[in-house]
Amino acid sequence: MNFAVLVFPGSNCDIDCYNAVEDTVGQSVDYVWHTAADLSKYDCIILPGGFSYGDYLRSGAISRFAPVMNEVVKAAEQGKYIIGICNGFQILLESGLLPGAMRRNNTVKFRCHHSNLKVQNNTNPFTQEYKLGEVIDIPIAHMEGNYYCDENTLASLKENNQIVFTYEGDNPNGSVADIAGICNEKGNVLGMMPHPERAVHDILGSADGKKMFTSVLSAWREKNGVAIG
Amino acid sequence: MIKATVYVTIKESVLDPQGNTVQGALHSMGFQEVNNVRIGKYMELTLDTTDKTEAEQRITEMCEKLLANTVIEDYRFELN
Secondary structure, eight states: OEEEEEEOTTBOSHHHHHHHHHHHTOOEEEEEETTOOOOTTOSEEEEOOBOGGGGOSSTTTTGGGSHHHHHHHHHHHTTOEEEEETHHHHHHHHHTSSSOEEEOOTTOSOEEEEEEEEEOOOOSTTTTTSOTTOEEEEEEEESOOEEEOOHHHHHHHHHTTOEEEEEOSOOSSOOGGGEEEEEOSSSSEEEESSOGGGOSBGGGTBOTTHHHHHHHHHHHHHHHTOSOO | OEEEEEEEEEOTTSOOHHHHHHHHHHHHTTOTTOOOOOOEEEEEEEESOOOHHHHHHHHHHHIIIIIOOTTTEEEEEEEO
């Protein structure tokens, strides 16, 4: 399986994502610059966290027009696995691949700490190895994670089982319906504010994020009918 | 040359955490009359055109595509 970690000017979780892929599933992984015009080689595309284009105007607003994003849209249509983490989630929202928008945290503070998430959907390629309702410990680090969508969008997210993670206990940012992560209708595009790539080993404080990487590898193997790849 | 002034504000139906915080600060400073604060963005664009109709159309497109996120923001502009 081939993973791509996209790198925008100002991405700063790209190395963590790259290492997380190597350490959790040991598959091929490349850094792919924001100007790339071909992603056809990749089965899973990771949009990492950071402050792409300095978060100028709005988080993710400028990155969504980077040349590579045309390829991400194509890959999404082809059913490839795409995950946006933190700033990557913001870019997916700005690009319209996922519904809704981000507001500043209701605390108006940058929140950087562990958070408990409840797995609300374990039929997604990225979450199939979790149990439904399982509470996992994944750290957050963001200023703009206060997810917003209107009531109709929220109703359709619920109806289509697109809410993947919610904050359990303390909601650190005021997001609608305690949303921490959502997917598109097909389920192949997922966005989340918490950082699973920072929770792949006990020495990091939690290894609960590891299953996101092993899940997507399993999903890819099932889809492609390969025992090892 | 046409100068466009663009204002982007958070929709009335959407909570503005920054505005609320600034309102709280103004209250604690004694400005009790402040009933509501909304924070937005102000942008100045200079356009290489003299055609106002065209400018209006182009600025609208810029707002829709980039300058505002219409999920949570409203925009308006003036051309001079």
